[in-house]
Amino acid sequence: xxxxxxxxIQIYLEHQQASILEALSKKKGISKAKIxxxxxxxxxxxxxxxxxxxxxxxxxxxxxxxxLSAQHDxxxxxxxxxxxx
Numbered sequence: 081x082x083x084x085x086x087x088x089i090q091i092y093l094e095h096q097q098a099s100i101l102e103a104l105s106k107k108k109g110i111s112k113a114k115i116x117x118x119x120x121x122x123x124x125x126x127x128x129x130x131x132x133x134x135x136x137x138x139x140x141x142x143x144x145x146x147x148l149s150a151q152h153d154x155x156x157x158x159x160x161x162x163x164x165x
Contacts, residue, residue: 143155
């Protein structure tokens with residue numbers, strides 16, 4: 081179980097939703113889980129930018145670096161090397 085790339089989750093569906101999901105799964109020949117994952121991905125992709133929770137991360141930290149967005153990879157490499165010592 082340690083190597084799972086997907087995390088299990090339990091949800092409750094309305095009876096009609098479960099019936100439609102079952103029929104769609106059989107018709108398309110794909111798992112119900114795959115249909116749910118693809119539907120969730122489509123839903124998340126369509127979230128307006130201003131409602132995206134990741135947008136709340138902008139401005140949380142202050143590094144004092146003027147070139148952080150352009151040089152972030154180099155700063156991360158330096159940090160990782162420093163932590164390994």
